[in-house]
Amino acid sequence: MRNTTFNIFLSNHFKNYSTFVHTIVVDTMKIEDIIKSKVISLELKTVLNLLHTSNIVQDKTSEVLKPFDLSSEQFNVLRILRGQKGVPASLSCVQERMICKMSNTTRLVDKLIAKDMVQRSICENNRRKVDIVITQKGLDILKQLDAPMKALNDSVIENLSTQETETLNELLDKIRS
Amino acid sequence: MRNTTFNIFLSNHFKNYSTFVHTIVVDTMKIEDIIKSKVISLELKTVLNLLHTSNIVQDKTSEVLKPFDLSSEQFNVLRILRGQKGVPASLSCVQERMICKMSNTTRLVDKLIAKDMVQRSICENNRRKVDIVITQKGLDILKQLDAPMKALNDSVIENLSTQETETLNELLDKIRS
DNA sequence: AAACAACAGTTGTATATACAACGATTAAAC
DNA sequence: GTTTAATCGTTGTATATACAACTGTTGTTT
Numbered sequence: 001m002r003n004t005t006f007n008i009f010l011s012n013h014f015k016n017y018s019t020f021v022h023t024i025v026v027d028t029m030k031i032e033d034i035i036k037s038k039v040i041s042l043e044l045k046t047v048l049n050l051l052h053t054s055n056i057v058q059d060k061t062s063e064v065l066k067p068f069d070l071s072s073e074q075f076n077v078l079r080i081l082r083g084q085k086g087v088p089a090s091l092s093c094v095q096e097r098m099i100c101k102m103s104n105t106t107r108l109v110d111k112l113i114a115k116d117m118v119q120r121s122i123c124e125n126n127r128r129k130v131d132i133v134i135t136q137k138g139l140d141i142l143k144q145l146d147a148p149m150k151a152l153n154d155s156v157i158e159n160l161s162t163q164e165t166e167t168l169n170e171l172l173d174k175i176r177s
Numbered sequence: 178m179r180n181t182t183f184n185i186f187l188s189n190h191f192k193n194y195s196t197f198v199h200t201i202v203v204d205t206m207k208i209e210d211i212i213k214s215k216v217i218s219l220e221l222k223t224v225l226n227l228l229h230t231s232n233i234v235q236d237k238t239s240e241v242l243k244p245f246d247l248s249s250e251q252f253n254v255l256r257i258l259r260g261q262k263g264v265p266a267s268l269s270c271v272q273e274r275m276i277c278k279m280s281n282t283t284r285l286v287d288k289l290i291a292k293d294m295v296q297r298s299i300c301e302n303n304r305r306k307v308d309i310v311i312t313q314k315g316l317d318i319l320k321q322l323d324a325p326m327k328a329l330n331d332s333v334i335e336n337l338s339t340q341e342t343e344t345l346n347e348l349l350d351k352i353r354s
Numbered sequence: 355a356a357a358c359a360a361c362a363g364t365t366g367t368a369t370a371t372a373c374a375a376c377g378a379t380t381a382a383a384c
Numbered sequence: 385g386t387t388t389a390a391t392c393g394t395t396g397t398a399t400a401t402a403c404a405a406c407t408g409t410t411g412t413t414t
Binding site: 042043046047052055056096097153169 | 209221225228342
């Protein structure tokens with residue numbers, strides 16, 4: 001009863017079971033139901049919807065990458081390096097392009113080096129920087145992943161028309177602007 | 178040159194600098210630029226846009242919660258428990274409603290117990306289950322967070338009209354359907 | 355050119371998360 | 385009613401992440 005806006009958050013369906021003393025209420029509402037319900041404010045619903053949908057996509061991505069023993073951020077870094085077309089990238093350059101701006105790109109790259117997917121060397125023009133390049137092995141693995149990842153991305157928007165997809169992108173851009 | 182779809186991923190602007198031997202290319206494209214560029218496919222753009230926007234909202238949330246020493250999932254659990262209005266929730270019930278369906282709700286609740294924000298007891302009707310309830314301290318902290326969190330959620334959609342916000346929710350729902 | 359500040363990465367430490375194995379309890383099968 | 389299977393949580397272990405302190409390099413000031 002303290003705060004209307006939030007007390008109605010996650011209000012439930014209740015199934016009633018009779019017991020010897022009390023009426024036990026068991027609820028069955030999941031995050032999906034909450035988002036689609038009308039009991040929460042539009043702004044909270046939108047935030048939950050955004051985060052939840054993103055998590056689902058993230059999970060699907062991890063699923064695709066699991067057989068390759070890659071985390072989604074490791075994959076992302078490989079993809080960034082491939083986009084460099086042979087031009088070495090510094091750590092900070094990689095970091096700027098990562099989805100999560102994660103605090104520790106060093107150790108992420110360490111993992112990729114251990115897998116022989118990237119190489120690291122000191123940048124001769126600025127010895128504070130390191131040059132990171134993707135190896136042939138890294139490229140080979142990315143190539144194997146191209147089809148399944150394309151399929152995954154397609155599946156994300158399969159229920160949307162092209163127009164709807166473009167609208168979605170515009171709305172997301174607006175959120176960040 | 179291997180795969181058209183992916184080789185164009187994260188293609189760059191190049192600034193040319195003349196050097197004694199090679200032309201060094203330095204690129205300045207950040208994730209924001211990539212998403213708004215036209216060099217990647219619509220489906221990849223959409224996925225990156227979704228994940229990136231979600232991460233930004235997540236970061237803003239963490240920022241608000243930091244002074245209270247709460248992670249966003251801990252906050253989420255507290256909010257779920259408040260929604261129970263005194264009815265104990267089992268771990269699995271909490272888990273279903275969490276944004277991240279995280280593998281370890283036990284330890285997350287442990288942290289909240291250590292902060293005296295929730296209480297745990299064995300459910301007498303089903304001794305496999307545990308009953309979790311929010312404490313007065315937990316409620317007090319949530320109350321302090323209500324205004325800033327509402328402000329945060331509002332800020333997320335501040336650049337969208339009501340109609341646009343509803344459209345966004347519909348499109349996100351469609352992605353998950 | 356010496357001193358100071360800014361920059362690019364790295365490392366230490368604490369915490370969080372993922373995943374699988376485990377223990378206890380309840381439900382189902384026979 | 386005993387055995388088997390399913391459920392609910394917990395714990396161990398390995399890995400990932402967050403945050404701050406630190407090292408080495410470059411840029412700036414005087």
